[in-house]
Amino acid sequence: MEILKHECGIAMIRLRKPLSYYKEKYNTYLYGLNKLYLLMEKQHNRGQEGAGLGCVYMHAKPGEEYIFRERALGSSAISEIFARVKQQISVAQSHGVDEIDHPFVGEVYMGHLRYSTTGRKGISYVHPFLRRNNWRSRNLMLCGNFNMTNVDEIFSDIVSRGQHPRVYSDTAILLEQLGESLDKANSTIYHKFCQQGINGIELARKIEDNIDMREVLENPASTWDGGYVICGAIGSGDIFVLRDPHGIRPAFYYCDDEIFVAASERPVLQTALNIPRREVHELAPGAAITVNKAGDVKITQILPQLKNERCSFERIYFSRGSDADIYKERKELGRNLAPQIVKAVNGDLDHTVLSFIPNTAETAYIGMIEGIDSFLQEKKKKEIMALDAKAPDYGERLSKILSKRLRAEKIAIKDIKLRTFIAEGESRNELAAHVYDVTYGQIQNNVDNLVIIDDSIVRGTTLRQSILRILDRLHPKKIVIVSSSPQVRYPDYYGIDMSRMAEFCAFRAAIQLLKEQGKQCIIDGVYRKSKAQEGKPKEEVVNYVTEIYKPFSQEEVSAKIAEMLTDDDINAQVQIIYQSIEGLHKSIPNNPGDWYFSGNYPTPGGNKMVNQAFINWYEGNTMKR
Template sequence: MDNNIHEDCGVAMIRLLKPLSYYQQKYGTWMYGLNKLYLMMEKQHNRGQEGAGLASVKLHTQPGHEYMFRERAEGSSAITEIMGSARKQIEEARRFCGDSTDFDYQEMPFAGELYMGHLRYSTTGKSGLKYVHPFLRRNNWKAKNLCLCGNYNMTNVEDIFQKLIKQGQCPRIYSDSYIMMEAMGHRLDREVERNFVEAQQKGLENDAITEYIDQHVLMENVLKTTMADFDGGYVVCGLTGSGEMFSMRDPWGIRPAFYYKNDEIVILASERPVLQTTFDLEYEDIQELQPGCALLVRSNGEAVVKRILEQRGDYACSFERIYFSRGSDQDIYNERKKLGEQLTPQVLKTIDNDIAHTVFSFIPNTAEVAFYGLLRGFKHYVNEQKIKRIEALGRIPTHAELEDILHDYVRSEKVAWKDIKLRTFITEGNARNDLAAHVYDVAYGSIQPGVDNLVIIDDSIVRGTTLKESILHILDRLHPKKIVMVSSAPQIRYPDYYGIDMPRLEEFCVFQATVALLKDKGMEHVITDTYEACKAELEKPVGEMRNCVRDVYEPFTVEEINCKIVEMLRPEGMTTPIEIVFQSIDGLHSAIPNHKGDWYFTGHFPTPGGTRLCNQAFVNYVERVWK
């Protein structure tokens, strides 16, 4: 996949159910929760390298002592930075408290029972520390303090923004995170006030009222009144100052979350293997949070799963399985292998069944598992051909005949090597392009020039920039008879608005090729007709819109678009024949049957907001690029 496609964000949560002295005695440190949070975040580092943050809540504190802690930092080393800052504060406190099991709980920073971590990738283009999660809303009432983070992108921020304004609020920043914080904070205030009235009706006074509120806040009430209007893919996580912990998944099931609980801990992360490895758990131990549901841990440690919103669809993100999530998940590993294996017939066609003169490889490193699947498919094919040759003899083969038949095998090499990273201090166009061409290097001598085909599999082809500027150019140095580029994912045709940084149509090589074909065939009217159709759809209520951008692709087959992509991506001066093979939509669903979210391939967006934004993206393209 192109290196400049950003992943979703990642979340991690831990609720300790025992006193810190328990973990000190059993695991040798009261920092058990903090240490485990660090591991969970590092194991999800792939999900966010622009920033990271952590938050902790301490229960049973006395007035005048801090009970909510937060650290945030930007950059690829942000996890190390925030954990280093937390440990530095702990070390400074130890000078006064001493390092023992009976340390001064009130004074020790990050000595909490609740921990939450976040890995950030920006999908909005906004940067700066103020956009790094978690976000914190302060108040002198413990129960009104709210810390929020998540893996999400909302498509109807403007609608929620206007709703807050009508309520009399004045949000100070226009972003989905801050607007969600203000919306949820407002509902949390109402929930606290509900309990305040109840406490008064029971005859309670003063701090007894506060204690009642802290013990009776129901975050499901807050979530039900906050999240019903949001359109998007999300896993929203939060802590309150009174000790409530929660995580909610969107009702379409777009973004993933997994959890586990026992008598010591309640934990949650964006990926299953993170929990398995960090806590030495079995696959079957871990549960997936279902669409529209929330994992709630009360201030007393009671953990429950509540349905917040009725499920509105079954659109779990297939890109999570193809690329974003760790391949160490047993289901994802098998799915990626199948994605590669079932491309065998298509690839066979491109090489005219000449396996003896074909070398298979992959683009490091996310396509490696799909590569193993492709090899498995070809090994099965070769074995079947061997059986047929033996059966065709009609007799017991001689040693020489067996040797000749069994000599056939599938050849694989690590042809492409990631060599260097592009250094941004080189900004001049020609110099930068020359450097980009050397991001990859090849294993010279790995194929026979002019004789061997070279089949290279990647997990997906999005913009095609890396192919044109580096990969095809460097592979051509081996002088193969033919290069076949294989994508384990289908053609990416549409933007994403649920957490992946793919918002503009003109960035996709498939869209560019389709537009070029329309020009070649004198069919520019399709662009203008679609433009007018998109504008008309945008005048309708959002729930009644259809995705008119799909009309652009109707005149052409996948194969026609593939040929145009090759023409556009072929480096200047390169004469080696090139073919591109994409996964089919049917193949995608066959390999990944339980994750039906395919809007970036099909244009079938799971939410009305996604359809609206796709139509708007086409209008923006025409007005910005086409005209």
């Protein structure tokens, strides 16, 4: 029901054969560019605020451009940037430029889809970022799916060494930090070969041939705190993809003798390259995969692999559900909730209609149906065993039991996109209440229960302003809203747009419960403890915000959320059911990262930032993150 803005999508391509090979085999020099387009379109779900692409042509002559970049804003950014590329190619073609020298014909391609998680918008924040230099081996192009929690530390460090970053953003600062490391690597190689009497073009080629990306990455990466997959390309042809040591952000790759490709999701590679699942590999946490100027591929452990904190929200909501494992996991999330749902409707499945909103919750819905159906089958079995086979109405009663089915229906349909931004206040709320249309005639007035499953209930805004009102039009006796994920209680600082405490309906409910029960002292105590930690190194900071929730069970918080989101004009009884954290880990065993649910942040920077978020909320600084 709620659209969460979240981590970005990346795509990296390195062609490992001469461009003439692709012209001969695929009848085009644009083989790599065409694949990049597919990779980006298949990840369109990961970023609709902007998109960018970069290209490196390794065999350009001096005086010719060899790094190309296009960026655009908006949900149609992918189409826009590729239309511009096509136009540039057409212009070059009309001027008689050789096909191999057309713009965006190259051996290295980088694509990025952006969602802002920091509030910073505009074309200057769209990846890839570019650091220019007349030496090809000193040019650096960078993009990534990441959020750093210690940008202030990194910024101070590079400023203290004499740099003057022009933009205060994690991408720009990392670009300068990596750029400095690349400059040092170049200088070391330069002096080494100068001492051997090598100079001129031969010296430049020696530098390009001997760049070691491990050296370039190691020192900067050791200072980073956050979740990240960072991709880089050097003007001479080297590329890298580096993943954070906890594996918070996802990264997958494929490599053969023709091509190396990396992306944020496994099925994207399977589809774009028409390859089986077994040939797509996950990049290990803390590892970098590099391809040098000669096309040699190497996997190097840049940082020690730490505790597995792969993002569970990635599996619940963000990644495409076409991945085989994700599909199974989402079904299991729905299946886990079946006992709670049956209890909520007092076992009365004859008078319960089951459905889902939005479409992304459909897989969890299938699992929910299967779980509840198992309960129904067991109930039917017991009823059959209790029958008297000699009774004259045995056949009739048996047929009645066997005919029982779950009532699964498509209740809500989002078939229009209303322009609610043109209205204000009550008018806006009125329009929001009509975003979904409902299927009439499936609910028996004031008799049937209506169960609706969603991926997550984070803020509750859409639920209160539109969904509950829409469902109440059908006159059910009870509405049960089911979240396939647990209660989001804490901000995320590693790539999801969930950063302010007051946004979370679970937090607001816990605060309300504390106040109603005369426990304001807990709120004040958390503030004092958090405030006392300001200025401490992030490694020493403790997350005291967890104390806000300790007095209450999950069910108590859920009940308060339902009360707060149900306006007086809703006639049906409303209950909200959340997935338990235990159910989450049972369903998604390999992606245990759950800090937004549990408060167990994987890095020290997370603890520092959640305390600051609570301080901002307590002091009324609602605009700060």
